[in-house]
Structures are given as structure tokens and as C-alpha cells.
Amino acid sequence: RGTCTLEPVVKTGTAVELAVGDEGRFLGLDNASPITLTVPANSGLVVGTTYQFYQRGAGQVTVAGATTVTIRSANSLSLRAQYSVASLFKLSQAEWLLMGDLA
Numbered sequence: 411r412g413t414c415t416l417e418p419v420v421k422t423g424t425a426v427e428l429a430v431g432d433e434g435r436f437l438g439l440d441n442a443s444p445i446t447l448t449v450p451a452n453s454g455l456v457v458g459t460t461y462q463f464y465q466r467g468a469g470q471v472t473v474a475g476a477t478t479v480t481i482r483s484a485n486s487l488s489l490r491a492q493y494s495v496a497s498l499f500k501l502s503q504a505e506w507l508l509m510g511d512l513a
Contacts, residue, residue, distance in 0.1 A: 420466065428498075433459050438466035445469045451476040452503050459500040465489045473498065473508050480505045485512040 418438040426439060427448045433455065439445050447463065465471045472488040473496075475481045482501070487508060489496055496510025 418464075418466075424469065428461055430455065433461055435462075437461065437463035439463055439469075439471050440466035441469040442467055443469045445471045447471055447473050449473065449475045449479050449481060449498060449506055451478045455500055457500050457502060461498040462495070463497075464495040465492055468492055470513075471496075475506065478504050481508050482506065483508040483512060488513045 418436040419432070420438040420440050422440050423445070424441055424443050425446050425448070427450055429450075439447060445465075445467075463471070470488055471494075473481055473483075474487070481487055481498075482505060490511045490513045494511035496508060496512065499507045499509070501507050
């Protein structure tokens with residue numbers, strides 16, 4: 411865990427849900443329209459799991475938690491601009507920390 415693959419995995423669409431298997435990869439979120447990146451409810455991922463991603467397209471990426479998931483952030487839950495990079499870190503079973511180049 412914690413190591414990214416060299417090539418980013420690109421996800422398109424305006425509604426993207428993080429999946430088991432995406433952790434440790436560098437995700438590029440690419441769409442001209444706004445994108446909602448959803449963190450699913452506890453899917454068996456261990457505390458300390460990290461996701462890294464960036465806004466590849468012009469559509470602003472906003473992170474949202476599933477019904478029982480809380481996203482913590484010092485700033486907003488949206489990336490600031492195209493090519494902004496962010497990370498999600500699992501703090502507990504239903505709590506994640508969002509950090510990076512946020513709006």
C-alpha cells in the first residue's frame with residue numbers, strides 16, 4: 411500500500427465511485443462536466459487506505475461520501491482547478507480525510 415502505479419488510471423463520466431483495487435493507483439478524473447467522486451460505505455478497506463487522484467479534465471471534481479461516510483477537510487470538498495491533485499486517507503470505518511489542492 412501507499413505506492414502508486416506509474417501510469418494513471420483514467421475514469422470518465424460525471425459520477426465516479428471509488429472501488430477496491432483503485433487504492434495505490436493514481437486516478438485521473440476526466441470530463442468536461444462537473445464530476446462527483448463518491449467514497450462508498452465500508453467496503454472492507456482497512457484504516458490507512460489511501461486514494462490519490464487528479465482533475466484531468468475541465469469538469470470540477472467534488473468528493474462526496476455515501477450515506478454513512480463522513481469526509482473531513484480543512485477546505486472545501488472540491489478540487490481547485492484542472493490538474494489539481496488530492497488524496498483521501500481512511501481515518502476510521504466511516505471517516506476519511508481529504509487533502510490536496512482544494513478550492
